[in-house]
Amino acid sequence: MTPWRRWHPPWDDVRAVLLLGVVVVHGFAAAPLARSASRKRFDLPLARDELARLATLAGRVGIDTSAEQLADSAYDVVRAQSGLRNAVLAPFADALELTGTGQAWGLFTYPDRFPARLVVEGRPAEGAWRRLYASLDPNATFNRDKFVYRRIRGVYDGNSDKAGRAWDPFVSWVGMEVFAAYPEIDEVRVKFRGIHTYEPGESAEALVESGERAVRVRRRP
């Protein structure tokens, strides 16, 4: 033991304590624990595809299971995780909400082999539907810059499997944009075209479009 201790300003200790608190709370928030649990989410095409692949892999190492069994087990784990996460962070929830700070960094955690193409169509009262916008379609580029803008994409992207809370107001906004730009159009249809992405060797095509989801129509007021 040294005969003397190096003196530190008290503020050094106070700062260290405060930052320890910040690092512990945010460190826990950053931990890869589920935020919410929903058994229905395991039925989405993306989840079913992932579970089927995992079941196949498990079979190769001698573990006999099915996608359904894996979904049940995963749901139990996810439910326990989200309960723990919400309970631990509950005392700090108001502060995190007030400042909009937190930790959630899952970028492309599950690459989606079943994405969707946003399609906007319009027509005169008795006319045929005309494609006005479709993601990456060079012949349908109405409002392209707005639709690919990250905040707007965030609004509609989450609705491609199942229409959520923001979908109908989003479609109404799209309708207003179309009616303002095309006086001859009286009806607007907004929808998703389902896509299946294939890896080389699985199919001759990289992308196969099929089916429509979340179809909504708006008429000129």
Add this chain to the structure above:
Amino acid sequence: MSGVWSWWRSLWAGAEHPSVMAVIRVLVGVVFLYDLALVWQYHLITPLWGPGGAGGIGDPSNRAQVVELYRWFGDSAHVARWAFRALFGAVLCFTLGLFTRPMALLAVLIYAQLARVLPDADRGIDMLLRNVLFIYVFVPAGRFWGADARLFGPLGRIPAWPRRLIVLQLVVVYFTAGIQKTAVAWWPWGGFSALYVVLQDIAIARIPFSWLRQVYPVTQLFTAITMVFELLACLVPLAYWYRSTPLRAGWLRAQFNRNAIVTRWWLPMGVCLHVGIAASMQLGIFPWVMLALYPAFFHPDELARGWRRMRGEFGG
């Protein structure tokens, strides 16, 4: 125990030149202003943040918990526009270093309110922006290369902990992004197909990428590199510790210090990753905000040395 506490205390103690925090302030501010300018240019203030009755997509007045913004000032498109103007003004002042700390706090609080109006439009990068702005609430970063320096006098030293906290934040971003990539497509047993699949997503890709089938092994290689980069982030704190204790023994320490693992290898990988994302995907400001934070990995003395070397090379 006292040794651990002493280490923790010294980690956040000390002061350094404010240049790095000033550079980050300007870079992050410019990127943020650009993004807000797009909202204005595209006439998206009311659709994104206005009430449902005025054409807002979020319909914040019909939620279980109405945001304070609308509870206190009323739910109208007028309030949304004023909130946007206040946010833009606060970020502009922050960037210019004018009343930097209160402006950072104001920007955080307004931006958090807008995030709650339409959560779908608020991405991870927006949360990162708020995290970083919140750190700036505690840093007199405008007293260097900022209007605060003229108003209140320049500072030659500021606390070192905010820059270190930004480094820790970036490490957490990358490492947790890496360990959450549990989908088989990110791993050898899934054929490293992740990047190929992601680039086929029509909502994200900048151009059609079906031609990547011709060079599929390249996409597999980049998938593996992405995983290696993100998972190696956990070694960054170790590299900094080795660098701060160069006189201690150890082969690994010597290798880390000799090869400047972070600045010579890991960071250039990150730059390539983000430039690649910006070139191939439509993720908005995400890659640019991340790159704007990279100066945090450099000590102000390193930044000054680099600047001197650059001026020398270009005959300045």
